[in-house]
Amino acid sequence: MKQYKFSYFFGQAVRGLWRNGVMSFASIAVLMSCLIVLGSFTMLVANINVNLDELGLQNEIMVFVEPDLTDDELLRVEQMIRNISYVGEVRHITKDEALDYMIEQVGEENRDLYEAYRDDNPLSDSFEITNIDGAHYTDVTYSLSQIEGIRKTRDQRALANMMQSLKNGVTLIFSWFLVILFVVSVFVIINTVKLSVYSRKNEIVVMRYIGATGLFIALPFIIEGAMIGLVSSMIAYLLENVLYGYIQSSVSDIVSIIHIIPLSDVRLTMFFGFAAVGILTGVIGSAISISKYTRN
Amino acid sequence: MIDFTNVIKAYPNGTVALNGVNLHIDDGEFVFVVGATGAGKTTLMKLLLREEKATSGTVVVDNTDLSKLSYLRVPHYRRKLGIVFQDFRLFPKKTVYENVAFAMQVVGVPNKKIKKRVPALLNTVSLGDKSNCFPNELSGGEQQRVALARALANNPKIIIADEPTGNIDPKMSLEIMNLLVKINKLGKTVLVVTHEKNLVDYYQQRVIMIDGGVVSDDRVGGMFE
Numbered sequence: 001m002k003q004y005k006f007s008y009f010f011g012q013a014v015r016g017l018w019r020n021g022v023m024s025f026a027s028i029a030v031l032m033s034c035l036i037v038l039g040s041f042t043m044l045v046a047n048i049n050v051n052l053d054e055l056g057l058q059n060e061i062m063v064f065v066e067p068d069l070t071d072d073e074l075l076r077v078e079q080m081i082r083n084i085s086y087v088g089e090v091r092h093i094t095k096d097e098a099l100d101y102m103i104e105q106v107g108e109e110n111r112d113l114y115e116a117y118r119d120d121n122p123l124s125d126s127f128e129i130t131n132i133d134g135a136h137y138t139d140v141t142y143s144l145s146q147i148e149g150i151r152k153t154r155d156q157r158a159l160a161n162m163m164q165s166l167k168n169g170v171t172l173i174f175s176w177f178l179v180i181l182f183v184v185s186v187f188v189i190i191n192t193v194k195l196s197v198y199s200r201k202n203e204i205v206v207m208r209y210i211g212a213t214g215l216f217i218a219l220p221f222i223i224e225g226a227m228i229g230l231v232s233s234m235i236a237y238l239l240e241n242v243l244y245g246y247i248q249s250s251v252s253d254i255v256s257i258i259h260i261i262p263l264s265d266v267r268l269t270m271f272f273g274f275a276a277v278g279i280l281t282g283v284i285g286s287a288i289s290i291s292k293y294t295r296n
Numbered sequence: 297m298i299d300f301t302n303v304i305k306a307y308p309n310g311t312v313a314l315n316g317v318n319l320h321i322d323d324g325e326f327v328f329v330v331g332a333t334g335a336g337k338t339t340l341m342k343l344l345l346r347e348e349k350a351t352s353g354t355v356v357v358d359n360t361d362l363s364k365l366s367y368l369r370v371p372h373y374r375r376k377l378g379i380v381f382q383d384f385r386l387f388p389k390k391t392v393y394e395n396v397a398f399a400m401q402v403v404g405v406p407n408k409k410i411k412k413r414v415p416a417l418l419n420t421v422s423l424g425d426k427s428n429c430f431p432n433e434l435s436g437g438e439q440q441r442v443a444l445a446r447a448l449a450n451n452p453k454i455i456i457a458d459e460p461t462g463n464i465d466p467k468m469s470l471e472i473m474n475l476l477v478k479i480n481k482l483g484k485t486v487l488v489v490t491h492e493k494n495l496v497d498y499y500q501q502r503v504i505m506i507d508g509g510v511v512s513d514d515r516v517g518g519m520f521e
């Protein structure tokens with residue numbers, strides 16, 4: 001085996017792919033679609049997760065006080081917030097800090113525009129309440145509404161809940177879709193490789209009598225399956241790049257509050273993920289079609 | 297050395313092809329296996345090749361009990377055997393040379409050794425000048441000689457030929473049989489299944505008759521005259 005050139009295995013694999021052109025093409029098309037759905041689904045869920053995190057999770061409330069409170073009054077409000085049961089941590093954010101944060105958000109190029117407000121800051125002081133006991137969330141919001149000097153509270157629970165249920169729905173639908181697509185992919189690959197196996201059936205019989213090992217007989221077909229997987233995954237990778245890039249630019253044009261994971265962050269993971277899933281699917285399919293012939 | 301002891305072979309559909317075969321063949325023997333159609337001759341060969349397993353009884357080849365051979369060891373076991381089929385089973389898209397070389401490539405023989413050995417093998421079967429021909433450019437007798445060269449490629453101890461002359465015209469049959477006898481003289485055990493009674497009588501070798509799944513006669517010399 002070691003002595004035998006690997007060109008034999010690859011040569012046979014390529015010949016097999018070529019001989020069953022239509023079926024090879026079908027396998028690649030199906031597996032590629034499958035990978036694109038997998039990739040898109042994964043990216044969608046990943047993006048929802050990132051945005052959920054960005055929303056400051058469900059148990060965070062921002063409290064904005066009236067703009068004209070004195071320092072004493074501020075202290076009193078803070079004390080009252082701290083006295084509410086089930087409130088976790090409370091952090092005072094001064095209006096200076098709020099402005100800093102805002103500048104950070106809009107980017108350095110607009111700094112001057114906002115820096116002009118530094119001395120006559122229109123923003124108000126606020127308190128960030130985190131680690132609220134989720135079970136008593138409404139109690140906390142009620143208690144906050146009773147405190148004098150609070151202008152408004154903001155929590156992102158409703159939005160977060162919506163995104164969470166969107167994520168659950170998406171996961172459910174796509175999981176089933178993916179299962180079906182992978183089953184179809186494996187099935188098509190099995191049949192493609194089976195064609196190759198059939199066209200070499202007589203050779204395989206003779207090879208077995210001569211004393212070829214199961215691996216020797218199976219390897220060309222396994223490589224054929226792996227090649228189907230590799231080609232599918234590379235095409236899927238390129239298409240997914242284009243697709244995601246397009247969605248990325250069009251979504252961020254429309255709604256800027258949604259945070260989109262940059263393509264460059266995931267490119268490598270996507271490349272190897274696609275290659276791994278694609279090749280594995282191809283190998284599984286071809287291993288199934290040849291298994292009958294590698295036994296004695 | 298080949299030993300069959302009380303070998304019964306029943307196929308899954310219930311056909312009992314062998315019904316208690318006892319047989320001993322020494323190294324270096326030449327044996328004809330004869331019998332009516334359906335007697336169980338091919339089944340006997342399939343058991344030797346470990347393509348089928350005995351339902352009961354033992355088949356021992358070279359101290360290897362085939363019923364105890366794990367399927368991973370089967371390829372290595374088969375390298376002790378050289379097989380010749382009635383229908384040649386050459387690779388149609390490979391040349392004569394490549395057909396023989398492939399048998400060695402399959403078992404991992406280094407290329408250098410293959411290059412040396414294939415021409416010698418083709419000379420043994422008198423086909424040195426046909427090494428670049430494709431099988432469909434050869435007569436049946438010549439194709440079977442290529443198959444013989446291939447069977448010899450990995451220097452097996454035992455040659456198994458199931459009706460090697462079945463697809464060849466009678467004149468060429470003699471040539472193939474002569475080759476098998478020559479191969480036997482080189483020290484190999486040779487088993488030949490055949491229906492050609494006149495050839496069996498002509499060679500005066502050991503003849504084993506299978507009838508209804510058992511050995512019904514076993515003698516040296518002619519059987520049919």
Ligand SMILES: Nc1ncnc2c1ncn2[C@@H]1O[C@H](COP(=O)(O)OP(=O)(O)OP(=O)(O)O)[C@@H](O)[C@H]1O
Nearest residue numbers: 307309311312313332333334335336337338339340
């Ligand atoms: N794979 C199989 N499944 C079921 N029955 C089989 C199988 N192979 C052979 N048989 C049966 O076993 C019996 C012996 O068959 P076998 O092929 O060994 O005969 P044979 O002596 O080689 O005959 P022939 O001279 O025609 O080649 C026959 O009745 C045949 O029908």
Ligand SMILES: [Mg+2]
Nearest residue numbers: 337338339458
């Ligand atoms: Mg037969």
